[in-house]
Amino acid sequence: xxxxxxxxxxxxxxxxxxxxxxxxxxxxxxxxxxxxxxxxxxxxxxxxxxxxxxxxxxxxxxxxxxxxxxxxxxxxxxxxxxxxxxxxxxxxxxxxxxxxxxxxxxxxxxxxxxxxxxxxxxxxxxxxxxxxxxxxxxxxxxxxxxxxxxxxxxxxxxxxxxxxxxxxxxxxxxxxxxxxxxxxxxxxxxxxxxxxxxxxxxxxxxxxxxxxxxxxxxxxxxxxxxxx
Amino acid sequence: xxxxxxxxxxxxxxxxxxxxxxxxxxxxxxxxxxxxxxxxxxxxxxxxxxxxxxxxxxxxxxxxxxxxxxxxxxxxxxxxxxxxxxxxxxxxxxxxxxxxxxxxxxxxxxxxxxxxxxxxxxxxxxxxxxxxxxxxxxxxxxxxxxxxxxxxxxxxxxxxxxxxxxxxxxxxxxxxx
Numbered sequence: 001x002x003x004x005x006x007x008x009x010x011x012x013x014x015x016x017x018x019x020x021x022x023x024x025x026x027x028x029x030x031x032x033x034x035x036x037x038x039x040x041x042x043x044x045x046x047x048x049x050x051x052x053x054x055x056x057x058x059x060x061x062x063x064x065x066x067x068x069x070x071x072x073x074x075x076x077x078x079x080x081x082x083x084x085x086x087x088x089x090x091x092x093x094x095x096x097x098x099x100x101x102x103x104x105x106x107x108x109x110x111x112x113x114x115x116x117x118x119x120x121x122x123x124x125x126x127x128x129x130x131x132x133x134x135x136x137x138x139x140x141x142x143x144x145x146x147x148x149x150x151x152x153x154x155x156x157x158x159x160x161x162x163x164x165x166x167x168x169x170x171x172x173x174x175x176x177x178x179x180x181x182x183x184x185x186x187x188x189x190x191x192x193x194x195x196x197x198x199x200x201x202x203x204x205x206x207x208x209x210x211x212x213x214x215x216x217x218x219x220x221x222x223x224x225x226x227x228x
Numbered sequence: 229x230x231x232x233x234x235x236x237x238x239x240x241x242x243x244x245x246x247x248x249x250x251x252x253x254x255x256x257x258x259x260x261x262x263x264x265x266x267x268x269x270x271x272x273x274x275x276x277x278x279x280x281x282x283x284x285x286x287x288x289x290x291x292x293x294x295x296x297x298x299x300x301x302x303x304x305x306x307x308x309x310x311x312x313x314x315x316x317x318x319x320x321x322x323x324x325x326x327x328x329x330x331x332x333x334x335x336x337x338x339x340x341x342x343x344x345x346x347x348x349x350x351x352x353x354x355x356x357x358x359x360x361x362x363x364x365x366x367x368x369x370x371x372x373x374x375x376x377x378x379x380x381x382x383x384x385x386x387x388x389x390x391x392x393x394x395x396x397x398x399x400x401x402x403x404x405x
Binding site for chain 1: 264265266267268269270271273274277317318319404405
């Protein structure tokens with residue numbers, strides 16, 4: 001189990017941070033025998049060394065009947081070929097599946113982080129908008145203030161008008177009273193004068209005036225006849 | 229040496245050294261222990277995926293209290309699965325064909341469930357001895373029968389696994405020839 005890698009207990013064991021996983025696993029030849037074995041034998045025996053060793057071992061086991069050929073051997077050969085065929089065919093698919101599982105795990109964690117970042121960014125934008133709105137409030141307050149001032153002004157003028165009208169009404173009343181009084185006095189005086197004049201006309205005066213009128217009329221009628 | 233069909237069930241010996249322990253522990257070598265990385269290599273990822281699948285299947289129907297059985301049941305299942313499947317390959321020995329191993333697995337587990345049931349809910353566990361709706365005259369006989377079946381259960385579990393595996397592997401060998 002490789003939690004940490006240190007070569008043969010030479011250095012201190014360091015548990016964190018873990019060293020990254022190597023990109024590829026150990027190189028194997030024929031899926032079973034690591035490359036290091038071939039490299040180990042290369043200086044002494046060259047390229048064909050391990051193959052000769054393998055063949056020799058196999059023939060030795062077979063000839064000395066250490067490895068017996070029986071029905072299991074045939075079964076082993078068939079099963080081995082089926083396993084190798086299956087691995088060759090579906091190996092990459094299984095590897096892709098494992099990679100997909102890892103990718104999903106990492107993507108889930110990343111998505112949490114990204115969503116948190118996005119939420120914070122939208123919060124920042126909304127905050128900026130709120131600040132802009134607050135700036136715009138100044139104009140709003142100015143216009144509202146103007147509005148209120150105008151309303152007050154209008155109201156004041158209206159009230160002024162009402163006061164003026166009321167005062168005018170009262171003064172008109174007074175003027176009308178005076179006029180009425182003078183009119184009444186005038187009428188009364190005229191009536192009194194007429195009454196006194198009518199009373200002062202004695203019967204004697206009446207006869208004299210009527211006779212004079214008749215004389216005047218005669219004279220006028222003479223002149224008038226002449227005109228016609 | 230002539231092999232009969234039953235030679236696959238003999239306990240393996242190499243030069244007089246019993247290899248039974250090795251053959252029981254060998255399947256555990258195939259599963260790498262999970263290390264404390266978050267993103268692991270492909271084998272560990274697949275193994276963890278399989279373990280999660282099996283554990284979910286086992287534990288979803290249970291209540292929260294039953295989840296403490298998760299570890300032992302999942303590991304038992306994976307062990308038996310691996311041992312039995314590996315025994316199908318040639319030159320492999322299946323330890324579960326030996327009655328000794330199966331009894332060693334069955335008896336403690338059965339006893340554990342029995343004692344846990346008796347300790348936590350004694351009346352309910354004893355009440356299980358009597359099926360519902362039995363007519364009154366049958367009650368004594370039925371209790372005897374249920375007790376006997378309870379005691380036999382460990383033997384039944386062990387023998388069942390042994391017999392199934394032996395018969396199965398033997399049958400496969402017979403069919404393949």
